[in-house]
Amino acid sequence: MENSKCFKTTGEFTLTDNCRMAIDVNSSYFVSFDARSIGKEQSAGYFFIDCFDKGLNSIRCVDVNRKLQFPAVKIVGISDDRKILSIEEETTEWDSYEYNRLALYLDGDLEKLPLREGLQDQKIVKKSSTEIILLNPLASWINIRLNETKARVHAFSASYVYPALCGQCIPFEWTHYEATVQGEIFSISHTKFRPGTQTIRFGFLANYGQSGKEVEMVVKNFKFWESKYSF
Known part of the structure; x- marks a missing residue:
């Protein structure tokens, strides 16, 4: 399907090609995409942001919770x-x-x-x-x-920040998801970066916890503001 990505298996799919994107926690970052399930059952999914400090260490929930x-x-x-x-x-x-x-x-x-x-x-x-x-x-x-x-x-607990899509079942019709992430906080939040964040990577946890089931999710019109990553 043109201008879209299809996730047929359970797994973590990084959209930043294993590269980290430098960010300014004082700026606003906007994520927007459309998604739907096309398998026999509804897919469950997450959009994730993995935060890294200046030493390139992932800042985990265990660090802030x-x-x-x-x-x-x-x-x-x-x-x-x-x-x-x-x-x-x-x-x-x-x-x-x-x-x-x-x-x-x-x-x-x-x-x-x-x-x-x-x-x-x-x-x-x-x-x-x-x-x-x-x-x-x-x-x-x-x-x-x-x-x-x-x-x-x-x-x-979970490792990532989950703006826009956080474990919901995705309907069979196209559904729009969006969120803004800005600032940093020393606690669990899906609208702020972890404290000390210098770079990030992001992507989808597709068909989460549904290994062996006939599930498939499609995402299109993906945009991440201030980023070149889109499809």
Whole structure:
């Protein structure tokens, strides 16, 4: 079909050809497209924006989705096997199910992004009033500054910003989707970039969670304002 893209499988389809686009978070970015389902069942889809900091690290939900009612704690000691962190503050238990990822602020500044590397698999097994127990040891290169470094519990959830289309079932007739993204925020939002965003990539998560089903989605008239990427 002319001026359109058809997604017949479940997967992530990046429209930026694996290149990152430089953006200014103070400018407005407008995404617009038309989509419809053409399979036997309605497709479910997302339009995603993946945000990257100046170090080319993807800024994940785990970095920004802070469970604020569970206060940050100061680290005062670490075990020889680097799996137990002793803490100063006496606080309530942290939720060990949905919110079970450790975030570290090495210099104690909670208004910055936490340590960006080495924590992907740092699950919290248990937190008491005096210590945090990890499933795996901290990497040896992570320099915990005793009485300065702070820890916070974070959520582990979806990775991207989802403006315009966020998991909806797409009708069989052509449907228009659009959204504006501007600014940055230190929380989960689908209309703002992640804090510290310098570059982005974007595309579609097509037929999401529908592997093995007879689903197919078509997108046409795609535009991303201030971008050369269109079809």
